[in-house]
Amino acid sequence: MDLLAQVLINGMLLGGLYAVMALGLALVWGVLNIVNLAHGAFIMLGGYVSWYLYTYAGIDPFLGLPLTAVVMFAVGYGVQRGLLNLIVRAPMFNTLLVTFGIDVVITYLAQLAFSADFRTINPSSAGNSIAFGAVVLPVSRLFAFGIAIVLTVGMWLFLLRTRLGRAIRATAQNLVAARLYGVDPRHLYAMTFGIGVALAGAAGGLYGTVSQINPYIGAALTAKCFAISIIGGLDNPLGVIVGGLFLGVLESLTALYIGSTFSDVASFGVLVLVLIVRPNGLLGKAA
């Protein structure tokens, strides 16, 4: 019983991190209709930014997250403005091809710059944990989980309540009308992509504190984010929390009862089931 409780807790903590990882992908997908295959690579880059900030400037990885996010926002804004805006209205195949290209370029530039070694961001608080009876909560994972929830809810409120968030939703729904009322889509798309990449960067920083980063983690993370976005649905950032928690718990349970090699089988199996049964996501309107 204690073991099950611990596994459920671990799964939820992991799920919070998954949610914030997928948040940027879901935003860009929903608004720009771009499935950003380089999303995992941006997470990886964010991980390295956090690692360098911690290792060479001594900035705590959690306190350094805003800085990582700002750096990654600039990268994302530039990529959209300079490259993706050229093909944003093209068929999805083109955007898949271009973002796949970006993924490859970033991955191998990262290998040249950072080497293929595994890196972990290990602040002094890393080993701390809080015990509730037999259940143990590792402090850094708890922090990462808390920040993930704050970011996701913050994103939801941003889209719902702010002027820029409203314009982002409006442009996604009706480009013609948005332009009619003074929205400049090139700038707006770049802002959206920048925010998506900033979220990926923050997720990368969190990932670095609970796991290991190397230049090749991107592709697997993109696949995971893709599954979470589909499971949670693109309509609503809160769907990403549901999708992330669901996947985190599912993977932990699979690892416990069936074997850790099967966790990916379980998560992508569920993805296929969701696509068949509820194609608009768990929270989405029934088709």
Next chain:
Amino acid sequence: MKLDSAAKAVPLLDVRGVSAGYGGMPVLQDIALKIYPAEVVALVGSNGAGKTTLLRALSRVLPCHGSLFLNSRDLLPMTSDGAFRAGLVQVPEGRQLFDRMSVRDNLLMGAFVRADKSAVRRDLDRMYSLFPRLAERRRQLAGSLSGGEQQMCAMARGLMAAPTLLMIDEMSLGLAPVVVELLIDALVAIRTEGVTVLLVEQDVNLALSVANRGYVMETGRIVRSGSDKQLIDDPEVRRAYLGL
């Protein structure tokens, strides 16, 4: 405030000798029209007369020749965005609402480029008193409104941009007569607020019942103009458009 003797005032919109077309094919020829402050002017004509093309030329989506002045500012060198910022606001045909956003958010999107927050808030309240239906449904998704309510929402969104001139394209298209009655009431209310409106309509009867003056278009030219009364009494207009 209403200016009945148009000759005394400076026109808000002054269009002279405008011609335009698509790919060398002339559609508009030598268009001249004037709109004075706080007037409601109808632009009527059957399908294909060039009404929407004229709107596209005015809002600088379509290149054209001639002279175009709004409030003594030359529109000709402006982009569509520039014309919008100069106060030329369109309520597009087919309404083009943000369907999965609330009525309130749709209205606020109309004020997207405005920086004066408190004035925007005041205008929002003004819209709710002008369109009580929208006030009741402010939290509802725009896509779930009835056709007439959607048209009101589109008109209110246009007004939220604080237009110098509001151009409404095919307001009554596809709506039931009962609903059109409601929209006419709304237009009358807008008129009493002192907003200048160019109403583009196929429904001549409707347009002339709310407008101060009207222009009749046929195959890219303005063939008749005059006050609402003159046009309604014009035997040619009666025969061609009113079926009398």
